[in-house]
Amino acid sequence: MKKLSLLLLFLIVSCQLFDKKVPDENELLQQELQKINWSEVDEYPSVYACDTMQNKEAQKQCFFDYLSQEIQQKISVDSIQMLYPNIDTIQVKVTVFPDKSTIFETQESKDSLDYNLKEIDSIIQSSLSNFPPIEPASKRGVKVKTQFILPVIIKKK
Template structure:
């Protein structure tokens, strides 16, 4: 009888995992999958019309950056900036491409001389980025995600 009780107790202790619900097993699988994902990388970069979505990630990034810079340069040509002193600096613009494809400036690092000489520069950059054609958002596992970029913009006046 003792052997039977010992066997039953041992069986109950070892079979707990067998009795786990499907929901808890699914939850564990989802948690393991989420831990294994690289959240700092996307499967597909944001794409403007004319960029090939079947191209490699490197080509997609190049197409996105080149299209962004070309459109930004076209919008910037409409503005005449005048500075009293020569300026030679690099401005770093951090922006997001939202899940909806909208572009939003997060931060702009510029020095005091630039702010003093061209106080309207920040607003012009923000307005120019907002007026760009809306790209398709970045994708992670086929789901649109927000992505962050840093654009170095070299300014030289003379």
């Protein structure tokens, strides 16, 4: 009899352990979404030359340095210097999509009134049409679209 009453007492107590309130799934989702920093990515976009770096900040710096150098190199041989000799820096908006496609656009700047933005954008588009592939950024393991504005210095010959 004592064993039966102990068993019954154990069952009653153990059932109360499992009788905890389960949080609502929408509430859990909202809590998780609030924890995520949406203004930063877990992994920055990258190129083959920077893949070997382990440090996140070093890889980011390598990527931006590589991008600046490649763009400078590709547009330095074009007619931008001949058409607009006073331009020393161009603001280029770079958009990297999850499917590894990349778009380069010229952004307006304070001295953009001195030159034809559409003409320069056309030169940049044609110069960068065969740009090396860029590995997109990722957030929580999912490839995401990123955009940034990169100041590109026009090297004088």
